[in-house]
Amino acid sequence: MWSIPRHVSRPSATGGALYARIAEAIVNDIRRGVLRAGDRLPSTRELAAQLAVNRNTIVAAFDDLVAQGWIAAGGARGTRVLADLPAPTPLDAVAAPASTDTRAPTFPLREVASVTTPFGATEVDFHVSIGVPDTRLVPHELLARAYRRALHGRAARTNLDYGSPLGTTRLRTAIAAYLRGRGVSAGIDNVMITRGSQMAIDLAARAVLRPGDTAAVEELGYRPAWRALEEAGARLAGVPVDGAGLVVDKLPARARCLYTTPHHQYPTTVLMSPARRLALLARARKFGIAIIEDDYDHEFHFEGRPVPPLAAMDPTNVIYVGSLSKILAPGLRLGFVAAHPSVIETLARLRATIDRQGDHVLETTIAELIEDGDLARHVRKMRRVYHARRDALAAVLVRELGNEVLSFELPAGGMSLWARAAPDIDLERWRQRALERGVAVAFARDFALDRRARPFLRLGYGHLSERELAEVARRLARALARR
Incomplete structure (x- = not known):
């Protein structure tokens, strides 16, 4: 019984x-x-x-x-x-x-590689392997007021209902005007709003690639974007980067597309020269190569005016990707694509298969900040902050480590610094000893398509105060490991 x-x-x-x-x-x-x-x-x-x-x-x-x-x-x-x-x-x-339930399902699953790069432990005091904005400086009150307005009155009913996968008309109009200020010829039909730049890259990859196609990427670059290309069925081909940016004559003619970060190259921070830009556009037109341009931190250029994007020179053949998350905060997932209307229509159809639409309340909120000039004022403020932090990091690195350990050129913009380590530095031991002291650092191998070690490291400064950067430099000095 x-x-x-x-x-x-x-x-x-x-x-x-x-x-x-x-x-x-x-x-x-x-x-x-x-x-x-x-x-x-x-x-x-x-x-x-x-x-x-x-x-x-x-x-x-x-x-x-x-x-x-x-x-x-x-x-x-x-x-x-x-x-x-x-x-x-x-x-x-x-x-x-x-x-x-800890038992595995009885059905098979695809193997899907992680889109993140294991720079080290996530629970550390200072994660200088990343170049991200300082969320402590987000204009919380401005955001909150605009968000409340987006949830009141007649706008609330529209924002909370089903809408277009392209994004709200209001934000697309604001972004188009924003891009015209960068020299990109864009109207509302050229713009689509996404949940961050990663979604934009993924959609662009799915739009232009077929299984077995070759996608060209910078040999040191942004691994999450590479994963999007691979998930679209592409085989990756690395293209070298030197002091003038992408080495254009190494771009394979068979490539279906190129993913590139020409403004502040990720991770080296190199700016692609005007001659290389012209040569790249000519080669892409000759061989029918789609260019996916990721202009992830265009706003934060310190030395003179930012160089116009590739999309300003050839809006027909460039799929231009940008991020508002980099301006405000990573948790506010908002990006955009600017491209030929036929490309935008294709991206919208693809987007609708995985994400019916974006966050229209947030889109209306950000549109208001753009229209009122609040976003532009925040950008100007943060440009000054990041410029000062760049200089502060450079100074404390020299003070704590001396000139013989690291050599670097000050980046023209962005939120990170790329430095060459002396030949006698054991980078992996230095990484481990730094982790033990609460500092996570990324080296060139973390960004390399071939995973080969190179004597470089990336130090992000955007999210750290000048006092925090000084503490990072002190800990790195104590962790230093020579061969």
């Missing part, structure tokens, strides 16, 4: 009503084959006595199981397990609730 495990009635760390835990225990035994189709269950009085609980609790559990179709109440015949259940699969242990 079946009996229910007595531990079911004890208080549970996972919580949940007692009747639900009793019902779950019965279901688990049915699934394991301990209870089979047609088996009679003890009466509610008997189970209540076994577990020392109120009979109404057992009645509630039985009612739940009847409603779910596991058991049937048969009057004089008693309560029985239904006869038309699937044959039980023997399990080694009682099945845990779905949220804590």
Whole structure:
């Protein structure tokens, strides 16, 4: 005669009503084959006595199981397990609730590589391997006010309803005007809003690539973008980068597309020269190569006016990707694509298959900040902050490490510095010793398509105060490891 495990009635760390835990225990035994189709269950009085609980609790559990179709109440015949259940699969242990079940599914899964780069431990005091904005300086009050307005009045009904996968008309109009200020000839039909630049890159890759195509990338570059290209079926081909940017004559003619960061090249911070830009556009036109231009930190250029994007020179053949998350905060997932209207239409159709639309409340919020000039004022403020932090990092590196350990040129913009390490520095030991001291550092190997070691490291300064940068330099000096 079946009996229910007595531990079911004890208080549970996972919580949940007692009747639900009793019902779950019965279901688990049915699934394991301990209870089979047609088996009679003890009466509610008997189970209540076994577990020392109120009979109404057992009645509630039985009612739940009847409603779910596991058991049937048969009057004089008693309560029985239904006869038309699937044959039980023997399990080694009682099945845990779905949220804590550690067993693997019985169906196969694709192998999907991580889009992140393991620069080191995530729980560290200072993550200088990344170049991200300082979220402590986000204009919270301005954002909050604009967000509240986006949720009030007639705008709220529109923003909270279904809308276009292209994004709100208001933000697309604002972005088009914003891009015209960069020299990009863009109207509303040339613009689509995305949830960050990663979505934009993924959609662009899916739009231009077919399985087996070659996608050219900078041999040191942004690994998450590479993963998007690979997921679209591409084989990657690395192109060298030197002091003038991408080495254009090494771009394979067979490439279907090129992903590039010409403004402040990721991660080297090199600016592509005007001659290289012209040569790249000519080669792309000659061989029908689509250019995906990621202009991820155009706003933060310190030396003179920013160089116009490739898209300003050839808006027809360049798919231009930008990010508003870099201006404000990574958690505000907002990016955009500017391209020929036929490209934008294709991207919108692709986007609708995975994400019906974006966050129209957030889009309306940011549109207001652009229209009122608040975003431009924030950019000017942050440009001054990041410029000062760049100079502060350079000064403390020289002070703490001296000129013989690292050599570098000040980047013309952005939020990170690229430095060459002296030949006698053991980079991997230095990385490990720095991690032990709470500092995560990224080296060239982390950004290399071929994973080959090179004597360079990347130091992000955008998200750290000048005092924090000084502490980073001190810890790096203490962690220094020579061969």
